[in-house]
Amino acid sequence: MGTMDFAQLLHDHELKATGARVALLQALAREPHLSAEQLEQQLASQQTKLSGQAVYNALNELTEHGILRRFTIPSTSARYEIDPKDNHHHAVCNRCGRIENVPCAHGSAPCFHPGGATSFSIHIADVLFYGQCKNGCGPGSAPGGIH
Ligand SMILES: [Zn+2]
Ligand SMILES: [Zn+2]
Ligand SMILES: [Zn+2]
Incomplete structure (x- = not known):
């Protein structure tokens, strides 16, 4: 999926295609099953500097709208992936x-x-x-x- 597809996907869920949301979706399309901390580090290494709170908020919104799936492995942080349903x-x-x-x-x-x-x-x-x-x-x- 390219950037435009993610913008459309967000639009379909009545979410604005903010830089944070699109960057998180692109990162998870490249590599699924990342934690919020891993995503923050990945984005920082690509010059997309987001605060931990911004990453956390965007992940929660995307999960609530069913775009992302969150799962937990006991004794580790929650992991995220684009929900393939x-x-x-x-x-x-x-x-x-x-x-x-x-x-x-x-x-x-x-x-x-x-x-x-x-x-x-x-x-x-x-x-x-x-x-x-x-x-x-x-x-x-x-x-x-x-x-
Ligand atoms: Zn998976
Ligand atoms: Zn192994
Ligand atoms: Zn099963």
């Missing part, structure tokens, strides 16, 4: 922290239903797969990983 899941390397999309075997939410009766109407079963990179962890991996 495909109910995909994530696999996380517990050595290097790399995150990869995993297609949903079921295809739509919820993937699973509880084994017994509940007083809930279930909307989502949140699936997170943990494992390790098959071919060794890459050089771009985050140090520390997720344990």
Whole structure:
């Protein structure tokens, strides 16, 4: 997606195509699954200097409008990606922290239903797969990983 497409996407959601929103969408189109801190650093390295608060506000607005999807890996910051509306899941390397999309075997939410009766109407079963990179962890991996 180019800049113009993002402007149109924002317009479709009745959001102004501000520099912050477009820059965040472009960054996430290049590399999904980034945290607010990582996005702030990426934009700063491209001379798009946004305050942490500006990044946080824009991410929240885009998430509320369903343009971005936010997901959380326990014990790390929330991650963002442009929501492809495909109910995909994530696999996380517990050595290097790399995150990869995993297609949903079921295809739509919820993937699973509880084994017994509940007083809930279930909307989502949140699936997170943990494992390790098959071919060794890459050089771009985050140090520390997720344990
Ligand atoms: Zn994803
Ligand atoms: Zn699924
Ligand atoms: Zn790894």
